[in-house]
Amino acid sequence: xxxxxxxxxxxxxxxxxxxxxxxxxxxxxxxxxxxxxxxxxxxxxxxxxxxxxxxxxxxxxxxxxxxxxxxxxxxxxxxxxxxxxxxxxxxxxxxxxxxxxxxxxxxxxxxxxxxxxxxxxxxxxxxxxxxxxxxxxxxxxxxxxxxxxxxxxxxxxxxxxxxxxxxxxxxxxxxxxxxxxxxxxxxxxxxxxxxxxxxxxxxxxxxxxxxxxxxxxxxxxxxxxxxxxxxxxxxxxxxxxxxxxxxxxxxxxxxxxxxxxxxxxxxxxxxxxxxxxxxxxxxxxxxxxxxxxxxxxxxxxxxxxxxxxxxxxxxxxxxxxxxxxxxxxxxxxxxxxxxxx
Ligand code: 13P
Numbered sequence: 001x002x003x004x005x006x007x008x009x010x011x012x013x014x015x016x017x018x019x020x021x022x023x024x025x026x027x028x029x030x031x032x033x034x035x036x037x038x039x040x041x042x043x044x045x046x047x048x049x050x051x052x053x054x055x056x057x058x059x060x061x062x063x064x065x066x067x068x069x070x071x072x073x074x075x076x077x078x079x080x081x082x083x084x085x086x087x088x089x090x091x092x093x094x095x096x097x098x099x100x101x102x103x104x105x106x107x108x109x110x111x112x113x114x115x116x117x118x119x120x121x122x123x124x125x126x127x128x129x130x131x132x133x134x135x136x137x138x139x140x141x142x143x144x145x146x147x148x149x150x151x152x153x154x155x156x157x158x159x160x161x162x163x164x165x166x167x168x169x170x171x172x173x174x175x176x177x178x179x180x181x182x183x184x185x186x187x188x189x190x191x192x193x194x195x196x197x198x199x200x201x202x203x204x205x206x207x208x209x210x211x212x213x214x215x216x217x218x219x220x221x222x223x224x225x226x227x228x229x230x231x232x233x234x235x236x237x238x239x240x241x242x243x244x245x246x247x248x249x250x251x252x253x254x255x256x257x258x259x260x261x262x263x264x265x266x267x268x269x270x271x272x273x274x275x276x277x278x279x280x281x282x283x284x285x286x287x288x289x290x291x292x293x294x295x296x297x298x299x300x301x302x303x304x305x306x307x308x309x310x311x312x313x314x315x316x317x318x319x320x321x322x323x324x325x326x327x328x329x330x331x332x333x334x335x336x337x338x339x340x341x
Contacts, residue, residue, distance in 0.1 A: 003070055004325040006079040006101035006138035007179045009044050010219040010263040012323050018315030019258040022046035022081060022221075023307055024268035026053045028065055029300040033271070035069050036300075037307035038076045041317035046101070046264065048081040051090060051112075063097050076320050081140075083266070086112045091128045091139075100328065101138035103182070104128040107145045107162075115145050115162055118172070125176040133177075136331030140180040140264070143172045146223050147188030163204060166211050173218055180219040180264055183211055187224030187249055191233075191269050194247040203253050205260075212261035219263040225249050226269035232306075235277030239284040251313050258315060265314055271303045278302035 013020050023034050025047055038045045047069070049062055057065075066080050081101040082094040087110045091102040106121035108114060125141040132139045144164030164183040173181060185204040187193060194202065212220060228248030236243050254265055282295040289295070311317045326334075 001070060001074055001077065001325050002327075003066065003080050003098065003100045004077045005136055005328060005331045006046060006081055006140075006264075007331060008323070008326050009046065009077060009079055010138075010180060012044070012319070013263045013316065014217075014219060016315070016319060016322070017259075018319065019254070019262055019265050020044060020046055020316045021307070021310045021314050022048045022083070022264050022266045023271060023310075024048050024050060024053065024083060024266075025062070026056050029296050030271065030275075030303060031065050031069055033300045033303035034307050035073045035076065035078075037304045037311060038078075038320065039073055040304075041308050041311045042320045043311040043316040043318070044077040044079075044320050045311075045316075046079045046081050048083040048266070049099075050083040051086060053083075054094075059097060077323070077325050079138075081138075084112070085128070086110045088124055088127050088131070092131060095132055095135060095137050099137070101140065102128060102132055103140040103142070105142045105182075107142040107182075107184075118143075118168060122172060122175045125172075125178060129177050133335040134332060136328030136333075136335070138179045138331075139176075140182055140221055141172065141176055141178040142182035142184075142221075142223075143169050144184030146182075146184050147186075147193075163207060164211060166207065166214050169211050170214050173215055180221050181211075181215070182221040182223050183208065185222070187222065189224050189269070191226075191228055191243065191248075191273065192246050193224065193226075193228065193249065195245075197247050197250065198253070200253060200256065203249065205253060205256055208257055208262070209260045216261065218261070220257070220261045221264040221266065222249075222254065222257055222262050223266045225254055225265045226267050226273075227251055227254075228269060228273065232270065232273040232277055236273060236280055239277070239280035241276070241280055251310075255313065265310075267307075267310055270306050270310070274302040274306045275299040 106124040145162035
């Protein structure tokens with residue numbers, strides 16, 4: 001089946017009361033790991049690429065690898081999503097290339113660092129919604145700012161400085177007409193999120209629940225949702241790495257979010273940790289090896305394990321065959337007739 005609309009996946013997830021992981025990719029092995037995990041767990045998937053990933057892979061490589069994924073895994077509904085588009089132009093170029101979903105992150109200015117104004121955010125997101133929906137493409141927006149800047153994107157703050165204001169979230173959805181809303185509840189990108197295990201209090205789960213109560217039909221998105229498991233940190237450090245002690249977002253808190261309107265959960269760091277640990281292990285144990293496959297294969301397998309586990313924990317496992325995919329043309333038509341969506 002061709003790449004499908006993220007809106008359809010999230011609508012189905014809302015009906016079924018589950019969440020869908022959105023996993024970041026830069027290369028073939030990461031795409032293969034996600035698709036294998038999806039097949040093993042029978043999960044619909046969201047594969048996402050940031051601006052950094054698009055430039056690393058000269059984005060046409062990435063796009064064609066995704067086409068290969070749809071050919072090789074025809075039973076898996078697969079979305080190709082742009083993570084953190086920084087401008088209308090970036091989103092437009094992704095849509096033109098064939099991404100079936102885009103994030104317009106107008107919570108920051110186009111430099112990807114400076115918090116923007118509400119007015120700027122509404123204007124940029126609304127513009128992307130008009131362009132995207134005419135083609136049946138899904139739009140995610142963000143209100144409030146995440147912390148961290150490890151991946152070159154983020155306000156560089158601690159995650160608690162720009163939490164989402166529920167009143168603003170309601171206005172934002174009304175003015176933009178977006179499909180999915182990323183909210184800031186205290187998470188940040190990267191491995192160094194918390195210096196001790198966070199509670200629902202640290203993570204402002206109450207605020208998430210309030211936003212869901214006020215916007216019960218909007219698909220909420222949790223960014224910065226890697227759990228940064230200790231066993232993955234330990235493998236890296238055991239084989240010569242130097243990670244400092246750190247905590248991520250506990251899976252139980254994500255599951256609480258899923259019971260309260262979270263439909264898309266962004267995970268990148270956990271997979272990076274799994275890949276790096278597996279590669280370090282081979283380098284350490286078999287210093288005579290020089291065939292890249294000797295370490296890329298275990299790296300791919302390690303990422304697949306993490307992704308399959310998250311798919312099960314988020315509840316998307318078993319749902320790949322629930323529905324027939326709707327074409328982007330049909331989605332465009334539905335956006336035109338809002339009642340039908
Ligand atoms: P992590 O760094 O927690 O994996 O978050 C990834 C993310 O939110 C990508 O948008």
